[in-house]
Amino acid sequence: MNCKPPPALRQGDTISLVAPASSPRPEQLAAAVAAIHAAGYRTKTYRDVCQSVDYLAGTDEERADELQQALADPETAAVFAVRGGYGVARLLDLLDYAALSEQPKIVAGYSDITALHAALMARCGWMAFHSPNAIDLAPEQGHGPSTESLWRLITRSAAPATLASADDWPAMRALVGGAARGPLVGGNLAVLMGLVATPYELATEGSVFFFEDTGEAPHRIDRLLAQLSLSGKLAQVAAVAVGHLSDTGEELGADRDAENAFGFPPIIERVLERYLAPLGVPVLVGLPVGHEAPNLALPQGAEVELDADAGRLVLVEPCVV
């Protein structure tokens, strides 16, 4: 699924801040706004995004309305999710995709924002940017390399460009060797699997598929990969890249403090091997993406090459124009 690249972000452009999932604390929002201004961009909001309704940053109607406005707004060049959490899935049927421009806009974020990315790719053919959320951009959050990778990716149109490499991030290694090319698709595994059999599900055929997750115990990661496998979607991929699987919880037993060469507890590695090794495609683990630092920016829907042996993910076509 190759998607259409949006126009590159230019100094002075406006970035809209939306909260389609959970709400930030006011000081987190203020720090995000300051960081974006310091980087040379304006910001725009459509409502007070710090309000909470249970675990959501407002009612479904309020969040959907804000998102629709931002995505359609000719005044803004990019839409950044303030934070993840939960709630984007509740909005997907409320958006008017037909009313959006065929000219894509940069839409950035991660975690629960995976659902928005999947919907915009599936329904509009827009590229999407898996990246730190806005509250992660403040320097005090310690996501310097991730923040820089986002600004670089959405402001320059160069390709080929290295998205992530073992030269910089030595944890990147082959679980299965080889190299392959395809459109990059993926995101948060639980969120992605929550969209299977809906109009927003990911097209994995021929793709370089990446995933990350947090707070999912080994048996839950196992269940998510089982569904991906039993549905036939896993057998269609051209390559796999596994990002951070953090906070895997209390089921690790004796494995809790052990780490193997890939940085995962052995029980997690056994789960990955059970599902990914038989595919016969290159599998790279240790992609510096997810709920730990670094969380480098990745352009979804753009053609990439994954070289598991070299520990490298390379963008082969421009993801902004």
Next chain:
Amino acid sequence: MNCKPPPALRQGDTISLVAPASSPRPEQLAAAVAAIHAAGYRTKTYRDVCQSVDYLAGTDEERADELQQALADPETAAVFAVRGGYGVARLLDLLDYAALSEQPKIVAGYSDITALHAALMARCGWMAFHSPNAIDLAPEQGHGPSTESLWRLITRSAAPATLASADDWPAMRALVGGAARGPLVGGNLAVLMGLVATPYELATEGSVFFFEDTGEAPHRIDRLLAQLSLSGKLAQVAAVAVGHLSDTGEELGADRDAENAFGFPPIIERVLERYLAPLGVPVLVGLPVGHEAPNLALPQGAEVELDADAGRLVLVEPCVV
């Protein structure tokens, strides 16, 4: 999806004990065997089911082989899961469904066993029995009414028969009033949603759909119902019955100790109302089924009538012959 009823269990019949998911402790297994013998049945096992490989009761091949033997065994009248946990999804592609008889066998259990039930209904047209697992049958487990309901359901061919009623279980109440009829299908919600888009997914069209779960926080229940809704499967049901949603975890905040009239924390009730109230079909909550006592036995694939106003679920055709 009306399924074919198996022959009724008769005194002296053999019950096979299998562990397709996680393993029991030896003393749990011994107590289960004693309880089944005391009820007047023989037991049969095919291997030592107390071994563990990570969170599984053996390798995938060992568990699949055991399950295939038990399901095909002419010496046994019923197959009881020793316990749930995790792991049935890993076996579904390893079973030879074509080799199983068109004559169904009683297959009982719950929690992760939902995946086995779904597969046998989808691939073989067998009825399936959502019920206590074998280790719950020991009297010291305190599941007397649930145990009795299982023995009653699989030994008598009478219908109509009350499966659950507010006369006995006052927590059964209408979230949405009305009455409807259809084949009963359901089980553990997370397990069911993990089978969507696979050859084992549940057919919900026209069904009386029931679900239960444990250890799923409100936002996780929300995500599971979102997928059920976005996939179109929720709009197809004739009625809904919600069982125990236990151990919903740490996200309850101020709601943690509050319970509404349905016995759920208010945040859970708001999630249920968001997805179930707009359906325009009867919705009953407080079904005494799931990871708390009682966990009454239910015949999946049999025609039932749900009367939300009266707080009653009635079997309208025999589920054993």
